[in-house]
Amino acid sequence: MKYGESTFDILYLLFAIISGCILLFKAKNRTGKLMGAAALVLGCGDAFHLVPRVLNYFVSSDFTAALGIGKLITSITMTVFYLLLYYLWQTLHPGREQRSMTILVWVLTAVRIVLCLFPQNGWLTNSSGVTWGVIRNNPFVLLGAAVCLLFFRSRKKNRILSPVWLYILLSFLFYLPVAVGAGLVPILGMLMLPKTVCYILIIIAFLRFTVKNDPQN
Numbered sequence: 001m002k003y004g005e006s007t008f009d010i011l012y013l014l015f016a017i018i019s020g021c022i023l024l025f026k027a028k029n030r031t032g033k034l035m036g037a038a039a040l041v042l043g044c045g046d047a048f049h050l051v052p053r054v055l056n057y058f059v060s061s062d063f064t065a066a067l068g069i070g071k072l073i074t075s076i077t078m079t080v081f082y083l084l085l086y087y088l089w090q091t092l093h094p095g096r097e098q099r100s101m102t103i104l105v106w107v108l109t110a111v112r113i114v115l116c117l118f119p120q121n122g123w124l125t126n127s128s129g130v131t132w133g134v135i136r137n138n139p140f141v142l143l144g145a146a147v148c149l150l151f152f153r154s155r156k157k158n159r160i161l162s163p164v165w166l167y168i169l170l171s172f173l174f175y176l177p178v179a180v181g182a183g184l185v186p187i188l189g190m191l192m193l194p195k196t197v198c199y200i201l202i203i204i205a206f207l208r209f210t211v212k213n214d215p216q217n
Contacts, residue, residue: 002057002058005057005193006054006057006058008193008196009050009053009054009196010050010054012043012046012050012196012199012200013043013046013047013050013051015043015200015203016039016040016042016043016046016199016200016203017039017040017043017044017047019039019043019203019206019207020036020037020038020039020040020041020042020043020044020203021036021040022036022207023035023036023039023040023206023207023210024036024037024040026210027210030091031088031091031092032210034084034087034088034091035088035206035209035210036206037084038081038084038085038088038206039203039206041077041080041081041084042077042078042081042199042203044077045073045074045076045077045078045080045081046074046077046196048069048070048073048074048077049067049070049071049073049074050070051070052066052067052070053067053070064125064126065124065125065126067126068122068123068124068125068126068127069123069124071123071126072116072117072121072123075112075116075136075140076113076116078140079109079112079113079116079140079143080109082109082140082143082144082147083105083106083109083143085147085151085168086102086105086146086147086150089147089150089151089154092154092157092158092161093154093157101146101150104146105143105146105147108139108140108142108143108146109139109143111139112136112139112140112143115135115136115139116136118132118136120132121136130180130181130184133179133180133181134180137176137179137180141172141176144168144171144172145172147168148165148168148169148172149165151164151165151168152165158209160205160208160209160212161205161209163201163205164202164205167198167199167201167202167205168198168202170194170195170198171195171198171199174191174192174194174195174198175191175192175195177191178191178192178195
């Protein structure tokens with residue numbers, strides 16, 4: 001089990017980070033830059049949690065604090081990832097910006113990050129309880145729902161990016177049981193694998209979009 005999960009995690013991180021670099025390198029406009037930044041933030045942020053997790057399988061050392069802090073960093077970078085997705089949607093659909101939605105997205109982002117910084121989360125001991133798991137994820141779920149709804153409403157505008165809303169929805173359906181109950185039921189942590197697959201599919205959509213819109217192709 002540890003070999004399979006570790007291999008998957010390493011391949012995912014390499015894919016996300018390399019894809020982010022490729023997207024940024026090939027970026028010709030704001031859309032490409034946002035796609036590259038989102039993929040890079042996703043991969044680099046997850047590395048803070050997944051690398052200690054992989055090392056914990058093979059190194060005889062106490063990774064409790066590293067795993068907890070890694071979860072904290074990942075929680076923040078995941079929030080930034082959805083903020084970038086919101087601005088990506090705006091760039092893809094110019095003229096449809098809504099000031100109220102932008103304010104809402106920024107408020108939810110700020111509240112989520114601030115809640116993640118509270119000591120009650122128990123990051124240093126990697127022992128977050130159910131209560132704070134629910135509290136800190138409330139604004140995150142609302143942020144994801146807002147971004148998901150925007151991509152759903154515009155799903156017919158671009159064939160390549162049309163399923164992004166579904167990937168976002170599924171990622172949250174897999175993530176929430178882990179975020180809330182994995183401390184009590186560790187087996188729920190396995191749901192992070194299909195959640196990660198959803199993110200891989202989002203990055204693949206970004207790569208396909210970039211290739212299709214590359215004037216050299």
